Amino acid sequence: MIPFKKHLFNNKNIPVKFSIFYLFTGIFGILSLDKFIKVFFQYNNVSEQGPLTIGLLFFILMGLIVFIILNHMQKVIKRIDKSYNDLKERDKQRLIPYEFALNNSVDAIYWFTLDAKFIYVNEAACEMLGYTQEEFLEMNLEDMDPQFTRETAIKRMIDIKNTKDWRLETTQKKKDNSIFPVEVSGHAFKHNGVDYICAFGRDMTQRINDRNRITSINQELQKSLEEKNILLKEIHHRVKNNMEIISSLLSMQLRRAQDEEVKYILKQSKSRINTMALVHEFLYLGENLAYINVQEYIKKLIDDIKELYISQNTKLNVELHIDKLVFSTNRCIQIGMVLHELCVNSLKYAFKEDRDNLLCIHMRENGENIHIKIRDNGEGLENIKELYKSESIGMQLIHSIVEDQLDATIEFINNNGLECNIVFPKEEEDL
Known part of the structure; x- marks a missing residue:
């Protein structure tokens, strides 16, 4: 019975249900009234009490029907009102996060x-x-x-x-x-x-203020960097000049020396100083104060060594095959000193005035390593192992730089002349 009542008095199709309810109630009322009137007239005088009684019964019946209808309508309205309030509350709860987001937005x-x-x-x-x-x-x-x-x-x-x-x-x-x-x-x-x-x-007030402050800081940093670059260039320039002064003093001493061995020692010292001074010259003249273009540096280094050690009567061809590499100041000095000693050794012992001399210098990247090969077309050496045990300043300098500073390996072989192979890591160690 309860499901039927719930189904009957829900809020769907209310006009149709009211009409059906009113129709059945009216039919039931008429049948009941008709039965009641027959019973009433059976025991009473129609002429005296009939119209009044019929009117009264009809009024009571219609009042009862209206009461039933209005009572149900009131219940329906209450349910509708409750449903509306519940819907408003649900919508209000649903909108709370959106209202919170809107009202608490920074924008x-x-x-x-x-x-x-x-x-x-x-x-x-x-x-x-x-x-x-x-x-x-x-x-x-x-x-x-x-x-x-x-x-x-x-x-x-x-x-x-x-x-x-x-x-x-x-x-x-x-x-x-x-x-x-x-x-x-x-x-x-x-x-x-x-x-x-x-x-x-x-x-955007704060953002513009921050942007202006950052721009001002960047301008100050740029100005400081430019001043630092100028200062570093000046330092490199002064170091180069000081080395040139030392080189000039050695040249003066060289001109006064009588002993050939002393002259050669002074010439080597002068050449080594020029090798280091050349690095500072590249740094002073270049745009980058931290790194040096290896190709240009080695080419200039070899030209300076030739000018110092090769006479005009000696024919010398130099083959340079060097990858595009960029080294730090410290590494350039290390490699420059090694190349200097090896090239001077070839110029001193391998090259002759009466033939075509060849000096090959290759430097290339090989994975994580750098491979340097220096070869001359001289007569080579009968006992290569002597080079590993030599007590000359030049060879001691080579082994010291290669093994202790470059963390490299060095190998000498005879290959239509003397060939030296050096392999060292491409990554430089932090000092």
């Missing part, structure tokens, strides 16, 4: 009609501009942004509607008439068939 949020009139603003907009929500609802876009007029404000709404991801950097006016920069993005949306504009405004 100001504005809703406009297409004629640039405010219809909603969040709390951030009120705080940012100093107006209340009620004041905003009486304003237009041009009241907040002095760059717009009535016509251009409406045109801007149309532009936002027709532009995806619309953005603009502009200014806005607060209630106290102060102007501040703002970044605005806008999007169009439709509600109940009507077009609206939703805009997001972000105060």
